[in-house]
Amino acid sequence: MKFVQNIFEKLHPLVEKDGKRNVFYPLYDSIHTLMFVPGHSTHNGAHVRDAIDMKRTMMMVIFALVPAMLFGMWNAGYWHYYALGEASTLMDNFLFGLIKILPMIVVTYVAGLGVEIVFAWLRNHPVNEGFLVSGLLIPLIMPIDIPLWMVAVSTIFAVIIGKEVFGGTGMNILNPALTARAFAFFAYPQWMSGDKIWINTAGDAGQTVVDGYSGATALGHLATTVGKGIGAPETQNVVSMFTADGAYSMYNSFMGFIPGSIGETSSLAILLGAAFLIYTGVGSWRIMLSMILGGLFMGYIFNAFAVNEFMRINPVHHLFLGGFMFGAIFMATDPVSASQTQTGKWIYGFLAGVFGIMIRVFNPAYPEGIMLAILFMNVLAPLIDHYVVESNIKRRLKRVKA
Amino acid sequence: MVISNFARALKKRLFLKNEMAQTKKIKRGYDLKLVGKAASSIESVQNPKTFALSPTDFANLTPKVVVKEGAEIKAGDAVFVDKDRPEIRFCSPVSGAVAEIRRGEKRKILDVIILADKETRFIDFGRSNPASLQREVVIDKMLEGGVWPLMVERPFGVVPNPKHQPKNIFVTGINSAPLAADVNLTVAGEEANLQTGLDALAKLTDGKVYLSLDGDNKPAAALTGAKNVEVVYFSGPHPKGNVGVQMHELAPLNKGEQAFTATLSDVIIIGRFFNTGKLDMTRVVAAAGSEMSSPKHYKIVAGANLEGVIAEQVKSAKARVISGNVLTGKRIEKNGYLGFFSTEITALPEGDQPEFLGWILPGLEKFSLSRTFFSWLAPNRQYKLDTAMHGEERAFVMTGVLERVFPFDIYPVELIKSILIQDIEKMEQLGIYEVIEEDFALCEVIDPSKMPLQEIVREGLDFLRQEVG
Numbered sequence: 001m002k003f004v005q006n007i008f009e010k011l012h013p014l015v016e017k018d019g020k021r022n023v024f025y026p027l028y029d030s031i032h033t034l035m036f037v038p039g040h041s042t043h044n045g046a047h048v049r050d051a052i053d054m055k056r057t058m059m060m061v062i063f064a065l066v067p068a069m070l071f072g073m074w075n076a077g078y079w080h081y082y083a084l085g086e087a088s089t090l091m092d093n094f095l096f097g098l099i100k101i102l103p104m105i106v107v108t109y110v111a112g113l114g115v116e117i118v119f120a121w122l123r124n125h126p127v128n129e130g131f132l133v134s135g136l137l138i139p140l141i142m143p144i145d146i147p148l149w150m151v152a153v154s155t156i157f158a159v160i161i162g163k164e165v166f167g168g169t170g171m172n173i174l175n176p177a178l179t180a181r182a183f184a185f186f187a188y189p190q191w192m193s194g195d196k197i198w199i200n201t202a203g204d205a206g207q208t209v210v211d212g213y214s215g216a217t218a219l220g221h222l223a224t225t226v227g228k229g230i231g232a233p234e235t236q237n238v239v240s241m242f243t244a245d246g247a248y249s250m251y252n253s254f255m256g257f258i259p260g261s262i263g264e265t266s267s268l269a270i271l272l273g274a275a276f277l278i279y280t281g282v283g284s285w286r287i288m289l290s291m292i293l294g295g296l297f298m299g300y301i302f303n304a305f306a307v308n309e310f311m312r313i314n315p316v317h318h319l320f321l322g323g324f325m326f327g328a329i330f331m332a333t334d335p336v337s338a339s340q341t342q343t344g345k346w347i348y349g350f351l352a353g354v355f356g357i358m359i360r361v362f363n364p365a366y367p368e369g370i371m372l373a374i375l376f377m378n379v380l381a382p383l384i385d386h387y388v389v390e391s392n393i394k395r396r397l398k399r400v401k402a
Numbered sequence: 403m404v405i406s407n408f409a410r411a412l413k414k415r416l417f418l419k420n421e422m423a424q425t426k427k428i429k430r431g432y433d434l435k436l437v438g439k440a441a442s443s444i445e446s447v448q449n450p451k452t453f454a455l456s457p458t459d460f461a462n463l464t465p466k467v468v469v470k471e472g473a474e475i476k477a478g479d480a481v482f483v484d485k486d487r488p489e490i491r492f493c494s495p496v497s498g499a500v501a502e503i504r505r506g507e508k509r510k511i512l513d514v515i516i517l518a519d520k521e522t523r524f525i526d527f528g529r530s531n532p533a534s535l536q537r538e539v540v541i542d543k544m545l546e547g548g549v550w551p552l553m554v555e556r557p558f559g560v561v562p563n564p565k566h567q568p569k570n571i572f573v574t575g576i577n578s579a580p581l582a583a584d585v586n587l588t589v590a591g592e593e594a595n596l597q598t599g600l601d602a603l604a605k606l607t608d609g610k611v612y613l614s615l616d617g618d619n620k621p622a623a624a625l626t627g628a629k630n631v632e633v634v635y636f637s638g639p640h641p642k643g644n645v646g647v648q649m650h651e652l653a654p655l656n657k658g659e660q661a662f663t664a665t666l667s668d669v670i671i672i673g674r675f676f677n678t679g680k681l682d683m684t685r686v687v688a689a690a691g692s693e694m695s696s697p698k699h700y701k702i703v704a705g706a707n708l709e710g711v712i713a714e715q716v717k718s719a720k721a722r723v724i725s726g727n728v729l730t731g732k733r734i735e736k737n738g739y740l741g742f743f744s745t746e747i748t749a750l751p752e753g754d755q756p757e758f759l760g761w762i763l764p765g766l767e768k769f770s771l772s773r774t775f776f777s778w779l780a781p782n783r784q785y786k787l788d789t790a791m792h793g794e795e796r797a798f799v800m801t802g803v804l805e806r807v808f809p810f811d812i813y814p815v816e817l818i819k820s821i822l823i824q825d826i827e828k829m830e831q832l833g834i835y836e837v838i839e840e841d842f843a844l845c846e847v848i849d850p851s852k853m854p855l856q857e858i859v860r861e862g863l864d865f866l867r868q869e870v871g
Contacts, residue, residue: 005756033794037760040791041753045856047728048434048750050848051768051775053793055761057800057850060774126794170797170851280774284802340801341813389816393831400656 008032026120030113030127058129060282064273065136065330071269072262073097076144079199079259097144100200101262104139104151111152112138115159119168130169130176130336131159137177137330140263141323141371142184143197150188154180174378175337178371185371193367194220198259217260218248219322223364225309235309242313253320264326267319274329283333286342287349291328294353295319302361310361318357327356327370337378341388348384352377425617426651428638430809432771432844434580436728437786438749440688440697442584447700449518450707453496454739455481456513460551461559461838462864465492465511473500478525478548478681481514490561493548495683495705497523513739516705524680532602532676533630540605549675551742552668553603556649556661558867559838568662570609570653573600575625575666576616576636578643579727581690583745585666586622587699588686592670593624599673604630606662614648625666641809646841650810655835667745685745691728692786693721693749702740708747709737716749722789724748729843730856753790760792768792771806771848796851804855807844810836814845818855821862826869829862838863 008028015025032038034055042049077093088096112131120127138155162179163172185192198217218241225235241248248258256266264270277283299315306312319325332338332352339348352373359369366372457465465482469475475498480491498518506512527547532540541564544550553571555562562568577585589596604611610632615621617637626633634652636642645663655661664672667685674682683704690697694715702711712723716736724731725741728748732741740747765775769785777783804814812833820828839856846855 004758034761036756036758037790037792038794039754039756040794041722041789042791043733045854046843046846047722047724047731047733047748047789048436048769048787048847049790049792049852050772050850051760051765051770051792052772052848052850053761053852054796054799054850055793056774057772059762128796130799168797170799281772282774282800335801336799338801340815342802342805345802389813389832392811392813392833395811396656396831396833399654 004035008035023121026117026127030117030120033126054129055132057282058132060280061133061277061330062136064276064283065133065140065263067269067272068263068266068326068330069101069136069140070094071256071266072140072264073101075256075259075265076100076200076262078257080144083199096200097262100144101139103148104142104146104262105136107148107152108138108155109135111155112159115156115164119164123168125168128169130163134158134176134180138180141177141181141261141326141331143192143261144200145197146184146188146191150184150191154184154187157183170336172336173382174375175331175334177334178331178375178378181371182375185368198261217322217367218242218253218258219360219367221248222310222313222321223367226361226364228308230306230308230312232309239309242317248321250314250317250320253317258321261323261326264323267325270325270329277329277333283329284335284338284345286345287333287338287352288328290346290349291332291353291356292319294350295324295328295357296353297350298354298357302357310364315357318360322360322368323370324353324356327374328353331370332374332377337381339381339384339388341385344381344384344388348377348381351380423615423633423635425635425637426648428636428642428647428651428809430806431639431641432807432848433578433639434728434769434844434847435782435784436580436690437692437784438690438694438697439581440583440690440699442587442699444587444686444699444701447702447706447711449496449520449522449703450710451518452501452707452739453494453498453516453518453703453705454513454707455492455494455516455705456739456742457482457492457511458513459742460492460561461860462867463561467503467511467514469500469514471500471503474498475500475516476523476525478527480548481516482511484561487563489545489564490550491545491548492551493681495681495703524682527675527679527681529679530676532598532605535605537605540602543676544602544672547675548681549672552671553662553664554645556646556655556663556838557835558863558871559840560867562662563660566660568607568609569655569659570649570661571603571607571611572645572649572652572661572663573603573611573613573631573666573669574643574645574648574663575613575621576643577665577745578616578640579729579746580640581688581697581746581748582643582727583667583686583688583699585616585619585625588666588670588745589622589624592674593622595670595673595677596624596666597628597630597673598676599669599671600628600631602672602676603662603664603669609653612648612652614643614645616642638809641807641841641844644841646837647809650836657830657835665743665745668743687740687745687747689715689747689749691724691748691750693718693751704740704742704744706740707737708734708740711747712736712738712749718751720752722750722752724750728787729847730840751786751788753788755790757790772803772850791852793850793852795853798851798853800850803848803850804845807848808841810841812836814842818842818853818858821858821865824862824865826866829866834859834862834866 014021015028074094077096081088158176158180162176166172221238254267278285296315299318302311339345355373356370464485466485467482484490496518501517502515504512551561613631614634617635687702725734725744727746768775808814817832839860842855
């Protein structure tokens with residue numbers, strides 16, 4: 001690898017501070033440090049250091065996302081061919097998804113890192129690694145049919161408004177990936193909800209959907225039962241979808257054989273990622289567990305006071321629908337926007353779970369309540385931390401009096 | 403019946419120390435296992451030609467040099483004093499001629515170099531038994547003989563103010579830092595000096611003198627049987643030996659209070675001073691680390707030039723030599739000097755080679771407390787670590803990481819942030835008076851954001867001392 005290092009060394013004078021092309025320094029620096037962990041040695045303080053750094057930490061999250069991403073690719077193809085009534089093999093399904101999703105990933109990274117590099121150059125700091133994760137999260141929480149330019153606009157909005165205005169990675173209040181989704185959701189609602197967008201049926205002429213096919217998500221179906229009372233005859237076809245042999249059975253929704261945002265459908269794939277995150281210590285198990293407990297808690301409360309079929313859904317089943325699992329494992333655990341104290345993490349996660357299920361069930365206009373719940377808890381997280389830290393301060397003051 | 407009686411007696415013998423003294427368990431911490439532990443043999447070093455006394459070994463000290471270049475001095479003559487408290491004298495550990503006063507940027511005094519005589523001539527301060535002296539007399543003697551700066555005052559970790567009445571005094575008898583000198587070797591042959599030193603400290607406070615010992619090892623009888631002190635055992639990983647951790651467990655410091663601290667090696671020198679009337683700064687020092695050819699202990703006078711030892715021990719031209727341990731020590735040159743407080747010389751390989759795709763490789767050989775490298779498969783591996791940073795400095799992103807090795811009831815990240823924005827009220831509320839930079843050393847090692855935490859804490863303490871202290 002010496003020759004690659006030589007290329008970088010040759011380029012260095014060109015891009016350094018007084019060089020002719022110093023505009024490109026952040027780009028050069030980010031690629032260089034990505035290729036080679038810099039040969040800095042410790043100069044003050046502790047003389048030896050843990051081998052972990054931000055890049056490695058972020059890569060762990062990307063590894064954890066791989067199962068959900070691969071499954072999402074397969075699932076996109078599966079539903080595409082299913083809707084068209086065509087037979088397809090596992091490879092067909094996967095390749096279809098790959099061709100649709102890879103451009104989204106590329107567009108997200110180019111748009112997001114572009115903004116990051118511009119800000120790095122303006123503010124004279126190195127490009128931060130945070131976007132490596134956001135750049136993969138954003139496509140995974142988008143519907144398959146969203147136009148690429150919307151992905152790009154949402155990403156740029158999220159990086160600028162969600163992150164850079166606060167001072168960049170580590171300073172943001174909101175989860176950047178969810179900010180992107182929230183922006184798309186409110187700016188282009190027709191592309192982010194409804195029953196046309198979750199399965200790719202648009203595009204090539206001559207594609208026709210098989211008769212009687214509906215592309216709504218599980219939550220979309222459930223939302224139609226709100227306000228109709230328990231046992232109302234017009235809700236029974238929806239209820240039957242959630243029984244053991246229905247389309248959205250517990251098994252299907254756990255495995256992910258349902259339509260939805262690209263990466264969010266398979267709880268199994270997400271839990272594989274969760275196991276990896278918890279094992280490496282990169283993701284907070286406190287937040288994951290407490291959010292699941294919060295969701296279950298709210299689900300059981302709804303069960304107890306059910307007035308419609310949506311409220312009667314099994315709380316465990318709730319967890320496997322929509323973006324709950326993806327939110328609990330990959331979104332709520334973003335260390336910067338989550339609660340930062342260990343006690344705070346329990347409260348933060350639990351409330352995110354409670355609000356997620358609450359918004360989902362009480363407000364059918366926003367069936368995907370998890371996104372809003374986590375964003376809301378992102379805003380509340382500093383307050384939670386404030387009170388947790390305050391109790392530590394009080395404890396210390398009490399000691400003086402004693 | 404006989405057997406059960408015997409078993410009870412045995413049990414009593416084995417757990418005697420636990421029945422008599424309290425044992426505190428430190429849970430959050432980490433023992434960094436490094437290659438190159440010093441063997442338990444002590445070698446004396448022929449006194450080197452030059453010595454250095456450095457004001458930079460004392461936190462936040464403004465020195466006033468009281469000798470001229472070329473002056474003849476004896477061991478125990480003041481070389482510089484504290485400018486603000488001139489009664490605090492920093493004395494030469496050897497006799498000889500002042501060779502050079504080395505200065506750095508802004509004429510800051512780096513150190514005073516002394517060309518040593520062949521045979522050290524000591525000033526005779528007179529023998530005395532501190533147990534039978536008045537408190538003021540003990541203080542005056544310690545100030546005059548130059549052993550006062552061997553103690554450290556909390557908060558701020560500075561040379562103690564003789565006017566302060568410490569709430570308690572804490573002596574740490576645990577060297578838990580990586581590759582640290584063996585405590586029992588340090589004490590061997592110095593039992594009387596140790597006890598005299600403890601007696602002297604006991605005169606300084608109306609509170610207690612705590613002597614903390616390693617609950618996971620077997621400390622020497624002179625330690626477990628020390629009089630005039632309260633013995634406390636600490637078990638668990640490093641930083642159990644950090645005096646700040648021990649204070650936090652035993653009697654945490656509040657705003658407006660002071661406590662004095664010292665290590666065993668320092669107490670022995672204080673006791674030796676009272677027993678002999680001479681300032682003899684000889685310490686037991688561990689020469690350790692993977693770059694030492696035969697790691698072992700030495701008896702060396704503080705401030706000694708280490709060129710001889712390093713030339714004998716460190717073969718590689720590209721090695722990092724540290725006066726102190728790998729967590730808190732000071733980097734020195736191959737002809738550098740032993741620091742005032744150092745009981746360890748460490749040599750490590752320099753790590754300045756870029757590493758191709760280092761952030762993605764499995765890293766079977768890498769040390770990490772996180773399980774993002776495969777090296778967690780071998781938890782008891784002894785590492786041959788180099789000095790590589792393994793990454794660049796970033797803002798705080800990860801949370802709950804530093805807490806793993808920070809056994810205080812303090813939020814480390816919040817405290818660091820309050821220091822960075824110089825919010826005095828928040829710093830005080832969050833517990834800055836209970837810590838000094840060494841307490842953040844392990845945090846600094848494992849921080850994925852690679853922040854200079856020790857430097858930040860030291861700057862915060864200096865800032866606070868200037869504003870309110």
